[in-house]
Amino acid sequence: MHSLQQALRAAFHNREALLAELHAQGTDCYRLFHGSQEGMPGLTADRYGPLLLVQSFHQPLERGVLLALHEQLCSSLGESLMLVYNDRSQGNSRIDRDDPVYRADSAALDDQVGREWGVSYRVRARHSGQDPLLFLDLRNARGWVKANSAGRSVLNLFAYTCGVGLCAAAGGAREVCNLDFAESNLAVGRENGALNPELAPMQFIQSDYFPAIRQLAGLPIPQRRGRALPDYPHLAPKQFDLILLDPPAWSKSAFGTVDLMRDYQSLLKPALLATAENGVLVCCNNLAKVSLEVWREQVLRCATKAGRPVRDCQVLAPAADFPSTDGRTPLKVLMLQL
Structure with missing residues (x-):
């Protein structure tokens, strides 16, 4: 867990100038953590407007680790983002329905709007694809x-x-x-x-x-x-x-x-x-x-x-x-x- 905290902190530090530029351009859709290149292969964290989409491709994230990641990224951004977690490490096991954290709040699964270059886009955190409708x-x-x-x-x-x-x-x-x-x-x-x-x-x-x-x-x-x-x-x-x-x-x-x-x-x-x-x-x-x-x-x-x-x-x-x-x-x- 400590190593993930450090990796997230370093990733955010490396993005601070970019994020300021994106926000000024009217963009609130971007990657906050690119695990394959930033210390945690198989893990990504993306912001899509009001959503934080976390996805794991190699192994599931434990509940406590997921919640800590969410808290840390929201704190760094100074924004309260709705969490959606998709585990893709075991074929189509994208949703663990036994825990509400993995299910996500119904509001987070509703259609949302993200912005990029001042343009509005429909975003959908969970559907048949790997992205919420915007690569x-x-x-x-x-x-x-x-x-x-x-x-x-x-x-x-x-x-x-x-x-x-x-x-x-x-x-x-x-x-x-x-x-x-x-x-x-x-x-x-x-x-x-x-x-x-x-x-x-x-x-x-x-x-x-x-x-x-x-x-x-x-x-x-x-x-x-x-x-x-x-x-x-x-x-x-x-x-x-x-x-x-x-x-x-x-x-x-x-x-x-x-x-x-x-x-x-x-x-x-x-x-x-x-x-x-x-x-x-x-x-x-x-x-x-x-x-x-x-x-x-x-x-x-x-x-x-x-x-x-x-x-x-x-x-x-x-x-x-x-x-x-x-x-x-x-x-x-x-x-x-x-």
Whole structure:
């Protein structure tokens, strides 16, 4: 317990300047403890507005340790946050229902609102995913999009709950389109839009990535011999000034396979072709096993082969609440000026 107290104290000290900056920017969603890099592998503590979400991935936290962690972080912040604890160390054992501390108060499990870059988001502490509907390590990318969207058309691919699209709208984009396969994700995106009524309305397209992006890029959709493809929305070819491509590590459908380890190129090529001349493609890779250097070389080579050579390539690192002792963070973001 003493070592955890020290680790939490050091982590908060290392974040004090960042937290002051975030609070001034209108952000109350951030990581307070990144255990894999701060002395307690398998343990994370995140603030989402009024919530403190603690998650353990290697072994459960004892009741007393959990309560002490909650008290220490709230005291450091000077805020009284509602505690939600998800234990993910034993498959789907995320909730121990024998103790009210592990169950969490009903108020903490209600839908809440968090803020980032002055924009409001729906947050939900316990659902089928690992995050409360907003991936914190992508905050810098969302901020970059907000700062660089004015007057642009923006396409948010693998949009999840449409945080990037919302930042584009907040940044003055003339058009924002969010594309995701899951209607449940887009439903939260619509909630996010409703939480920010001052922003221009966004568009939502529910579709598998491959047929949608290939149509936008003006490419044919391959037919599989002897197998009819599922229905999909029919889209006209169109290019966007700014595109964000943030795929999952792996998924498979009747239209193709998303595989960041073996075949990022099949995702990247149509996105390049759907990016307008002088536009920007922001591409992400969250697979820890892939090094930034190797992936960047793959991306640049693919762009050249696709006839869309990159004029400038910049790396955008996660903020300091996701520290890395060796500089090799799982999430890698490249901004490609075409």
